[in-house]
Amino acid sequence: MKTGHVTLVVGALLVAAMNAPVWAATETETAELILKLMQAGRSVVAAHQEMINDSRKADKGFTPEIFGDRVIQRYRQDTNIDLRNPNVSPGTAKLLWALLDSGKEVVGEFQPVINKPGVGFKGFIPAKWGRMAADKFTQKTGLRLKLTSLNYRWPGNRPDDFEMDVLKLFQDPNYPKGKDYFKTIMVDGRPQLRIMTPEYVKPACLQCHGEPKGEKDITGMKKEGYKDGDVAGAISLTVPVR
Numbered sequence: 001m002k003t004g005h006v007t008l009v010v011g012a013l014l015v016a017a018m019n020a021p022v023w024a025a026t027e028t029e030t031a032e033l034i035l036k037l038m039q040a041g042r043s044v045v046a047a048h049q050e051m052i053n054d055s056r057k058a059d060k061g062f063t064p065e066i067f068g069d070r071v072i073q074r075y076r077q078d079t080n081i082d083l084r085n086p087n088v089s090p091g092t093a094k095l096l097w098a099l100l101d102s103g104k105e106v107v108g109e110f111q112p113v114i115n116k117p118g119v120g121f122k123g124f125i126p127a128k129w130g131r132m133a134a135d136k137f138t139q140k141t142g143l144r145l146k147l148t149s150l151n152y153r154w155p156g157n158r159p160d161d162f163e164m165d166v167l168k169l170f171q172d173p174n175y176p177k178g179k180d181y182f183k184t185i186m187v188d189g190r191p192q193l194r195i196m197t198p199e200y201v202k203p204a205c206l207q208c209h210g211e212p213k214g215e216k217d218i219t220g221m222k223k224e225g226y227k228d229g230d231v232a233g234a235i236s237l238t239v240p241v242r
């Protein structure tokens with residue numbers, strides 16, 4: 001497994017990084033921090049799910065600003081990094097802010113849905129938030145970020161060959177639970193840093209992804225029949241390197 005030292009190909013960010021007195025984090029650490037922020041955002045949406053699904057309430061107060069504050073709080077707990085004043089390199093900070101902004105934009109776009117009275121389940125769930133935030137992040141930065149799974153529901157979440165192999169590896173009982181997987185691979189003669197973090201099924205996931213397999217969940221999609229602790233999928237990031 002070769003990780004080595006690589007350079008992020010993100011023009012403006014590179015300049016920012018070179019001006020920085022300390023380039024503290026290696027690129028793999030930066031990649032890990034991006035994935036942790038995606039996880040934090042998903043957790044914050046999950047923690048507000050019941051409130052979002054409340055049919056009796058119109059204005060939920062779940063604004064992009066509130067969402068952003070909660071993510072910042074959560075991220076500080078998880079990583080000790082304060083996104084308002086992060087002790088990371090400027091290049092890393094820009095990438096983290098790009099993801100935070102992307103997530104806030106998605107929450108902003110969904111305000112009419114979130115605040116709609118008289119409707120319970122609105123389809124605004126962590127997976128959808130994550131997919132849309134990841135797409136925006138990719139547009140802003142050129143770094144491919146996505147959710148993926150061997151049993152993917154959303155067509156855009158289909159694993160590529162590399163992701164397929166790593167998802168199978170995550171299912172291997174000998175693979176250390178929760179460990180991120182890194183590799184630099186060559187694509188069309190150019191190196192890419194690939195990093196994936198596994199996502200496991202928790203009790204809260206079972207109502208949609210659990211048993212009985214094939215039965216429809218609240219979103220109208222077929223349950224996978226997963227059990228608590230199964231690998232549900234992964235968050236995957238691709239960084240072009242040179």
Ligand code: HEC
Pocket residue numbers: 125127128131147148149151152153154155157199200201202204205206207208209217218219221232233234
């Ligand atoms: C309310 C139902 C619901 C719950 C609860 C839920 N999911 Fe999902 N999940 C979905 C739907 C629907 C999609 C496809 C969403 C999309 O991209 O639009 C999805 C997609 C995913 C994906 C991306 C791969 C794919 O299938 O496209 C992963 C990974 C995932 N869920 C993991 C989890 C985990 C882990 C939990 C618990 C922590 C969880 N989900 C809880 C409904 C749910």
